[in-house]
Amino acid sequence: MARIEREFWIDRDVALQAAEEWLAELGEADSGATSRRLIVLIAAVRIHRTDPGQIATDVQQILGWAEQHGEVALQSRCHDVLGSVFEMVGDRALALEHAVTANDLLDESETPLMRAAARKCLADALGSAGSLDEARRRYDDALRLVIDDPETNIRYIILNNLAFTEHLAHNQVEALAAVDRLVGLSELSDRQIGMSARDTIARIYLTVGRIDEAEQMLLTAMDPAISDAHPDSSAAALVALAQLYRLDGRLEKAQLVIDRCRDIAQRNGLNRWLTETTREQAETHAANDDYRFAFEAYRHYHEQFEALGASENEARGRILDAMFQTAESRRESDRYRELAERDPLTGLHNRRFVDEHLGLALMRLREGGPELAVAMLDLDHFKRINDTFSHEIGDEVLRAIGRILIDAVWAVPGGIAARLGGEEFLLILPETDANQARAVFDELGRTIADFDWWPITENLPVTASIGVAVAPLDGEHTSDLLRAADTRLYVAKQAGRNQVVHA
Known part of the structure; x- marks a missing residue:
């Protein structure tokens, strides 16, 4: 289990395959914590690839079982995944609540990697909630735990998230310092920087006028082999690249990037980046003095933005409703289970x-x-x-x-x-x-x-x-x-x- 959970931070597809194979081997023979822990790990891999509502429901059911049976480590992992689900759908309060609980339940005997992962989750939630000092402290805690772990990619993810959190808070000096650490670590370890980190680095470079370096970071997203393998982070990077070209006056290149980004977003159902692409399209039309097309694009962007907000609200409501129904069903099931496990005459267990x-x-x-x-x-x-x-x-x-x-x-x-x-x-x-x-x-x-x-x-x-x-x-x-x-x-x-x- 420790090996597969570690593999999650090295190659998630390998971890997914190993977890699915082990789960298939266990079959009906294991109805305890092991199979459920594998299911939660699989959910953590698939969280960005499938319906988060179904993941939340499944993990909530496992959380109920873990609470019943005193499986604290499993409870912590469930809360970690639920925190990520609510972060995805924009419910920062619930994301923070689950992240705090995941950390509170984590035992000090856990591996440094798993403790660092929980700290990172909490730092992400604190940063989204605006508690920057607390977020920085948790990011630092997480880095200290894995400072001597060159095999996994968690250090890069921690530094990337720290840099992005500082960037969103307009703390560009601190954001640039985190980026420099990330790039330095990559060079020292001779490891390629991932697409998500490239997007973060480029956006921070843009704010300090390092345009050429930002462009080099983002151009990788134009490679079909890269963008097809990582559509979400590639689409984010292409929006940033289109903005770079537009602001630099290279409007033809901006349009090529927009077309490429729109294609990726449409093929992969990335509504958020499709909406951002439409906004960038409107800005590019305006920069070309095509005000009629700019107006039409802005009108379309407004419709997409409204639909995206409604979709996210619907997703939050669907997840919360599913989790409520699961909790109610569990309570009803617990009541019947309690009756089935009691002697009706004495009230003692049977x-x-x-x-x-x-x-x-x-x-x-x-x-x-x-x-x-x-x-x-x-x-x-x-x-x-x-x-x-x-x-x-x-x-x-x-x-x-x-x-x-x-x-x-x-x-x-x-x-x-x-x-x-x-x-x-x-x-x-x-x-x-x-x-x-x-x-x-x-x-x-x-x-x-x-x-x-x-x-x-x-x-x-x-x-x-x-x-x-x-x-x-x-x-x-x-x-x-x-x-x-x-x-x-x-x-x-x-x-x-x-x-x-x-x-």
Whole structure:
């Protein structure tokens, strides 16, 4: 996983292929964090290539699963992708909210590359929101984390985004300093500058009058091999090149670039750059004194601009609606899931819930997690209660036992009390060693025996036999642990009942 996530910052197409192949190999065999993390990585690659609304919906669903199962790293990656989606559709507030959450959830044990990626995402969102000082600080943090990482392209992206953020804020001295660092890094590493960075560098060169250098940066976008491979960034660069030629009086060249840019934008559905191309066309007609054509082009630009704004608003609304529907569906699903995993009589969890959560807890233990204690509990002579009174009285006893067991595990974070069937129960105490388990379960046995049963069973006592097991001492897998607890429960019954057996 670390190798594929790293490849994302080297060659995204290679990362995409590797992630898709691994996902296909896993198939239905993996329904956990691994497959979902691969899906989120695939979404991060495709975010500029497909419907962002569908990506947001899919990632939101995975985020819900990650929150349910405590998968913090997966949560962070989901928020990172959602932040990028909302940055794309112009919702800066939500982009910033997701970027902040992605960073808050990121553990310091994460690789420097992934921490740098999260810092960059946050810096981008802060810069868009106008918090330049905070954005600079996060960009610097990100660069420090990957200062000795020559293999990936993340340093170039960070410097490019820093330069563009300063440029938008009209801080041209700072923007030029970032560009110089970017160009110097490229020369030092003998690495080609990407099309998006070329666009940024050229725009900043133009503001300081370095026209020839800006032109050389942008001319690459006229190469069909380059522009077809990177249509979005090439279209942006061609708009800048057309503007350069127009301002420099080279109007014929400006028109050639405009035609090329319009063709790329139309073929690739790049409505934003098609709109910008129309605006540049109007400016070029005006520079040629073709005021009638300039007016027509401006009118067309205004229509496109209005349509683009409406389209972006519609996209934001569609994404938010899809995410809302997903969240509502998840809440409804959670409600039915909760009902399906509860015993209706006692309100305790059932065997289905135990099988899933005990398995996960033991998996974490095998990966170096904390100890875990379980107890099998069986009510002594329960049949006598049903025979002496009625099944309704027996149900009252079971409900009372349910309340006692809930109180017993309440003090242990993540503690689980479950009814396995009939008068048999299971308790699970995470992060509990043998000594702590002895204290809790011995106290539980006394609590059941000392409970005021008179209002329910009159003079008939209610006691329980309890068998305890602790992982990893008694086993690291569900079957081993429950077998040990069940054996000790049997010993407790054979030894006279109303007692707790720990070993």
